[in-house]
Amino acid sequence: MSKLQNAIVGGVRRVLGQVPAGWLPGGTPDPLIQRRVSLGTQQPRIDGPDKVRGGARFAAEVPMDGLLYTALVHATIARGRIAELDTGAAEAAPGVALVMTHRNAPKLAVPPPIGMTSMKAAGNNILPIMQDPEIRWNGQTVALILAESQEEADHAATLVQVRYETERARTRFEEAKADARTPDSILIEKNRLLKGNAEAALTAAAHRTDAVYRTPWYNHNPIEPHAATVLWKDGRLIVHDATQMLNGTAGSLAKVFGLKDDQVHVSSPFVGGGFGGKALWDHQILAAAAAKLAKRPVRIVLRRSSMYRLIGGRAETEQRVALAADARGKLTALLHHGYSVKPLHSVCDEQYGLTGRSLYACESFDIVQHHLDLDVVANTFMRGPGEAVGTFAIESAIDELAHDIGMDPVALRLRNLPDRDPVSGAPHSQSDPAKAWQMGADQFGWNRWERRSTRREGEWRLGLGCATGTFPYARMPGMSVRITVDDEGRATVASAAHEMGMGTATVQRQHAADRLGLPLERVDVRIGDTSLPFATMAGGSSQTASLGAAITAASSKLAGELVRLAGNDTPLAGLRANDLEFAEGGLRCVGDPSRQESFASILRRAGRRQISVEGESSAPLEMLKFAMHSTSAIFCELRVSEATGEVRVTRLVGAFDCGRILNPKTAASQFRGGMIMGLGMALTEETLLDPRNGRIMSASLTDYHVPVHLDLPEIDVLWTDIPDPRAPMGARGIGEIGITGVAAAVANAVFNATGKRVRDLPITLDKLL
Structure with a gap:
């Protein structure tokens, strides 16, 4: 088992007599797998016409009479307290109905953390919200303005005057390593994994690699900003939200405001991108609190800069990966140690340490990760949490090992594919990564690969790279x-x-x-x-x-x-x-x-x-008995300019072994979307934090670069389409497998083209010149 799996089966062992829906005893396939009519066929999305015509109502588009609009004032220090707060000019500004600060905000309970079992909680920042003058990160909300129009609210926010008493803040990754915490568990799975003697195997190995890989903080950038339209009516809280945790948001809001569950109603029929970040943050709670004070409905739409300051992203990591192999290329040791940022007020593990436990057969393992407490907004889940950054480190190391041995990187991976879970020994429910590798290699034309590329086109060096992606199966009771x-x-x-x-x-x-x-x-x-x-x-x-x-x-x-x-x-x-x-x-x-x-x-x-x-x-008993992981084979072709260091990816191929594909049209879109996010992770995306004061400097799409159409290469996706007999409909989720492995495939292709091994993402010009 892996990461999320353990977290959602905590109570399963108490109900071992149940048979999970969609899984027949003895691994008998669901009859629907044999009787396809609609499933497995290409069908257009039923929400498409409404979205194209503008008929789909998103959270910030719900009409209400008497609506007030919101603007936020953010703290400009990372740690300290508010010494003086002057809101007089803002309160007197045209159209202003309310200025809310810690001095007049209603009493609010701390939001409960995201629930992994009950799913009735969705909190990310587990901190008091506007209840005291304390500042805990740069960007925290210190004042909220309600006005008759958005423009009036935005203007009034500029009139709020704040003076702070600063304290020494923890904002530097390297300094925080001295006080790192080593949790007992990562998403309820044991953190430290020791199997065999990895250090001894590393010392005695015929071939080895040992290196440190780094990934930066990444921010969520959905097309739809975080937004909510909020109304109190007859003692009930009604929230039109952009959320991927409806009941969790409702349950959290009930606890924050001291309400019964049936006194909170949350609606979210359409969400313009989530990727893990559309849960409960401070803005929904602040809007509900302000609506309660003003006795009028409130709309809050976060500006892009506010999203960077209030909505967490993927944590920064530093990972040491050491691999050992015998003369035939069989892995004898896998050591994966590292650090990631997880403030004490965050609930999200960046579980990269779970990534390598299922990928390859290996005689010994030594895996552990440590958490750093910084004064920053809480990190949170982001597409492929853990696996996206974990595969960059492990799959880069595999490529380095293949180079040391002098073996084709695909052949090295195939040689070390496990026939059961490498750690627990559990049998696979369905697993055929070898088929994915063969399909992908044939489609891509991997036979063109050479250990060091000699291909040139003028100033451009051409390179090929590959990597494995992985993500576990999960089903929620x-x-x-x-x-x-x-x-x-x-x-x-x-x-x-x-x-x-x-x-x-x-x-x-x-x-x-x-x-x-x-x-x-x-x-x-x-x-x-x-x-x-x-x-x-x-x-x-x-x-x-x-x-x-x-x-x-x-x-x-x-x-x-x-x-x-x-x-x-x-x-x-x-x-x-x-x-x-x-x-x-x-x-x-x-x-x-x-x-x-x-x-x-x-x-x-x-x-x-x-x-x-x-x-x-019902309880997902299949996860107790079988190892259930999706895998992929990612191939990348790119060119690197000798003159400028510019990297242009010209082709990506992803071959996926992830159970049955239910709708090829929507599946292809999901795979490509994940691969595009992986491309951004590899080449352009990076949240820049000023270590002096914890301020996010890249708080806009001008400074935080996501891939756009002109950046994208030809992307081919294909799949084995082998039903998993123990998963409902034979399908495993595919939303996150697409991003994993892509960054490593790009980095490995860059090495193939240039001979330069980049172990610190993103791969920017300065690292190649």
Whole structure:
């Protein structure tokens, strides 16, 4: 098992008698895997037309009467306290309805941390919010302005005067290493892994590599900024939010404001990009507190600069990776030690230390990671947390080892593929990375690779590189779905799940249509609202499998309810639920298609307009018995200018072994999106922090460079499409596997082209000249 897996199965061992929905005993494949109709076919996203026409309402577009607009004033020191705070000019400015500071903010409880099991909490910064004059990081909110227009609020914010008493702040990575913490666990998995004697194996090895790799702080940059529209009505808090943790946000807000769970309603039908950062931060709480004081609805939309100051990103890391191999290239030791920033008020582990535990067969392991406490905004999850930076270090080291041995990097990886989990010994549920490597190598033309590239095109040196990507399977217990079938033969699937642009509603519509034996056009999907059945967060690449398990459970319950409702005056009389299957808009006897009846017929004869049932995903027992990881083979072709050091990636190929692909169109988009983020991680993205005062200097898209269309090469994606027999629908999540391995493949191609090994991301011109 790995990272998120252990965190979500804490209670599983108490319910070992249950069989998880979507997994039949003995590893028998889900029948749907054998009976494809909609699943596995290319389908356009059902939310596409509304988004193109502008009909999709995002959090900052919900209309409300009497709306007030928000502007924030941020602290300009990293540690200290407010000595003087003058809000008089701001309060007297045109259009201003309220200036809220720690002096008049309502009493608020500290938000509960993101929950990995209950999913009823979503807090990132576990600190008091505007409750005292203390400053804990540069960018913390010290004042909030409410005004009749955004322009008036922005103007008034410039009039607030603040004087600080500063204290010595911890802002330097190197200095903080002296006081590093070594946690017992990383996401509830044991932090220190010792298996065999890695140091001795390293000393005795025929071939070895030992180097330090560094990755910077990375910031989230979704197209939709963090935003919320907030209203208090009849003692209830109503929040239209941009979140990937609906019920977690609602549960957290209830605790912060001392409310019952049913007194908070959160709606988030569309999210313009999440990637791990769209959870509960200070801005939603501040907006709700200000709306309570002003007794009017409030809209808060974070400026891009405020997003950098209030929303955490991927933590900075320093990782030592040492590998040892025998004369044949078989790994005998894997040592992975390192540091990452995790302030005491943060709840997110940057779990790079879990990355190498499943990738390769190895005789000995020595793995541990340490946390540094800095006075900065809390770090948080970002696409492929841990694995994105962990694969950069490990896969760069593998390339270095291959160079030392004089072996093809692909051959070295294939030689060390494990036939079961290298640490626990658990069997793989489904794993065929060798096939992915073969597919990717054929598509890319890896036979062009040479140990040191001699290819030139004028000033450009050409290089090829490759790397492995990895991400674990996860499925959340407690995901709930309501299926409603009406007397016209239509079905509606409802859940408080999330649509962040990855195609959740589209794929689950396909699943429900196949499950219920209906054409796609007769299935509707409702998601994104806490008034719907409870849903876990959209994170850890878990939502598709979790929703799939819940739909499976609900459909089984629906079959039982329908046959009971049908009574004795039906072709289905005397049959039990296990004897039935959904087909042609109704139920029929397995093996005897003459015994069938439609949903409409059953309901009309019973005098019912509709029938509804709810199903819940059960404990993910498959994760206790099997090693379940997705893997990829990433290939990169690039050119490096001898004159300027500029790197231009000309081609990327990603071959993925990640279970069954449910919708090739949306899957290809997810894979490419992840690979593009990996390209930014490798070449352009870096959050610049002033070590003197903790100020983020690159707080805009002018200074923080994400890849744009002109930066992108041809990107080919392909997949093995081998169903995982123990995962619902045979599928594992694919939202994060795409980013892992890409940075290493780029760095390895740069080395192949230039002979320069860059171990410190991003790979900028100065590191190559």
